[in-house]
Amino acid sequence: DAKTTQPPSMDCAEGRAANLPCNHSTISGNEYVYWYRQIHSQGPQYIIHGLKNNETNEMASLIITEDRKSSTLILPHATLRDTAVYYCIVDAGNNRKLIWGLGTSLAVNP
């Protein structure tokens, strides 16, 4: 089963880009990478997902390395409301079981 490794915490200044790394070196060829975030104890919120190509939406950009062993989530202009725990997730081999790690606690500072 693919697993992910993320730094436990990061800081970012408000207005600057937040770059959150994730290692998923055991990922298989057809497994997607998903990013979610969780603010306080609320239900997680979807951010973005990707397979091989870089992806961008209104919230963030996802950069996946060519060998697919790591990826980076980019919040281009972080705000205080982006303070949350960010989870990088891959599935367990059948694209139906998502394995969540401990995530990265991002603090956006004024």
Place this chain on the structure above:
Amino acid sequence: NAGVTQTPKFQVLKTGQSMTLQCAQDMNHEYMSWYRQDPGMGLRLIHYSVGAGITDQGEVPNGYNVSRSTTEDFPLRLLSAAPSQTSVYFCASSLFIVGTGAINEQFFGPGTRLTVL
């Protein structure tokens, strides 16, 4: 759309009691799942369903049962509650990514906070 709804929001049980956590979605999503989240931890998958009548086990299925008689509802049953099942339970639903069968964006409910004494 109400999205994903969960009831109850809070529940206190005694060891050995049984109960059902309710989850419903009105988005016609094929995939539904149940997670538990312990303090300071990520989510762990309990059970999931890829459509009505089809369920499968996740990472931590022991002590829980599920059924999916309709597309909308996916109840989680605790058979005999134990203190180790004290946790926050989240239900989620999604469509599949067209052409791949992989899970698309999951929508989460607000959670049920369960305490087992």
